[in-house]
Amino acid sequence: MFKPLLLALALILPTPQQSPAPSLAWSPCPGDKIGMECADLQVPVDWSKPDGRRITLKLGRLKATGRSEGSVLISYGGPGGPGIGLTQSLSSWWTKLRARMDLVTWDTRGYGRQFGGLATGLDCTWTRLPIPEFPRDDAGFGRLSDTNRGAAEVCRHNDPELFAHMSSADHARDMEAIRKALGGDRLNYYGASYSGIYGQAYARLFPGQVRTMVLDGTLNHSTADWGAEVAAMAADNERHLRRFFTWCAASGDCRDVPGKFRSLVRRADRTPVRAAAGVAYTGRDLRSFAIGRARQGEPGWPALAKAVRRAHAGDASGFLPERGARYPDQSTGVTECTDWPRPASRAELDATVTRVRRAAPTAGAANTLAAGSLACIGWPAPVTNPPAPLPKGLPPLLGAGAWGESDAVSRILAQVPGSVTIAHDGPGHTLYGANACARDHIDRYLTDGRLPSQGTTC
Known part of the structure; x- marks a missing residue:
């Protein structure tokens, strides 16, 4: 999971006039073992052309085990996580909520069978590449742009129209079509991780249709700056990192580690440190890995201290991740590159990186969208869903998140009077599935509209 640069003006397409919502033909989902029903919903690939080509969304539903009081639309993030398959495998999460509400999810546009989804997919095999280094000059910026465009064109060529319409705003318009197809009641929505950006887009486009909305462990995409x-x-x-350093300073075993880490990354910025045959890590790589390990909390800190010491001595193999020799920073794809602003020049990029490094002298730009958006430079589709503040008139929303995530969610919800963010003072990514306290508050809000008190921690 889950920040670039300049700001573009919000592009809000006019809401098209639509014929009455189609009825959904529910039938057992393929291979289902838990009683989930599926249905197809046809939507325009380009919402500005409601009479144009249509694609298929695959919806899944678990009916309420008691008397249904409505439905909750659920999305797990990714972007493009297969909602049907994930709900089938995580159905125990939702037992209390399902006693009163139908659970509805969907496999999102563009993320087809190669992602485990059943909706119309973009025929493409994404190759995971390491986040590129920051270009050192204008020529390097141009080479990066050409490289990114060439890689993306392979996928765009297969379906240019769908490629250009996979932003979170497109997903939000699909959510509105789902709401109407379910009968038109105002939306109850739970969005985890990247799906919180879908929710923010929906709140901007359809503020009057929101009843309840939960943003769990997501990024702030609702800012003017x-x-x-x-x-x-x-x-x-x-x-x-400071939590980890503070722990080390109080420990008799690793008081030397904070200083060694700082000198290590400075050295690696000049000469990458060998980790394995053919693999060497830059300072930003090491920062990225260290941030990820530091986020794990105290159980992971002794191993991080050991890895720092070994790397300082010239062996960075302690940072090798399980997922492969090079896996720092976040991945980037077709949805992200239509949501995230990207620099138009190296000078613009340099200004952003300077600002970021001033805010985080040790962590630098690692694990931020200043780095993640590098893969979007030269992208052959525009940013159609840029960040923008939330509108007035929304009902109070509920946020949740662990370390760092609750801070980002709080910055979103500060724009909506009466909203509350549940914070967990510990590691983790999203709270609903792993934190019973947060789950109870979220269920109560989605059913009764009751928010916890301000400052609630779980």
Whole structure:
């Protein structure tokens, strides 16, 4: 999971006039073992052309085990996580909520069978590449742009129209079509991780249709100053490292580690440190890995201290991740590159990186969208869903998150009077599935509309 640069003006397509919502033909989902029903919903690939080509969304539903009081639309993030398959495997999460509400989810546009989804997919095999280094000059910026465009064109060529319409705003318009197809009641929505950006887009486009909305462990995509948000993300990362350093300073075993880490990354910025045959890590790589380990909390800190010492001595193999020799920073794809602002020049990029490093002298730009958006430079589709503040008139929303995430969610919900963010003072990514206290508050809000008190921790 889950920040770039400049700000573009919000593009809000006019809501098309639609014929009455189609009825959904529910039938057992393929291979289902828990009683989930599926249905197809046809939607325009381009919502500005309601009479144009249509694609298929696959919806899944678990009916309420008691008397149904409505439905909750659920999405797990990714972006593109297969909602049907995930709900089938995680159905025990929702037992209390399902006593009163139908659970509805969907497999999102573009993320087809190669992602485990059943909706119309973009025929493409994404190759995971390491986040590129920051270009050192204008020529390097141009080469990065050409490389990114070439890689993306392979996928765009297969379906240019769908490729250009996979932003979170497109997913939000699909959510509105789902709401109407379910009968038209106002939306109850739970969005985890990247799906919180779908929710923010929906709140901007259809504020009058929101009954309840939960944003769990997501990024702030609702700001007028994207550069400030990227810097805030870096400051959150700095706090993760500071927790680790504070623990080391109080420990008799690793008081030397904070100083060694700082000198290590400075050296690695000049000469990458060998980790395995053909693999060497830059300073940003090491920062990225260290931030991830620091976020794990005290159980992971002794191993991080050991890895820092070994890398300082010239062996960075202690940072090798299970997922492969090079896996720092976040992945980037077709939805992200239509949601995240990206620099138009190296000078613009340099200004953002300078601002980020000022906010986080040790963590730097690692694990922020200043780095993640590098893969979007030169992307052959525009940013159609740029960040923008939330509108007035929304009902109070509920947020949740662990270290760092609750801070980002709080920055979103500060725009909506009466909203509350549940914070967990510990590691983790999203709260609903792992934190019973947060789950109870979220269920109560989605059913009765009751928010916990301000400052609630779980």
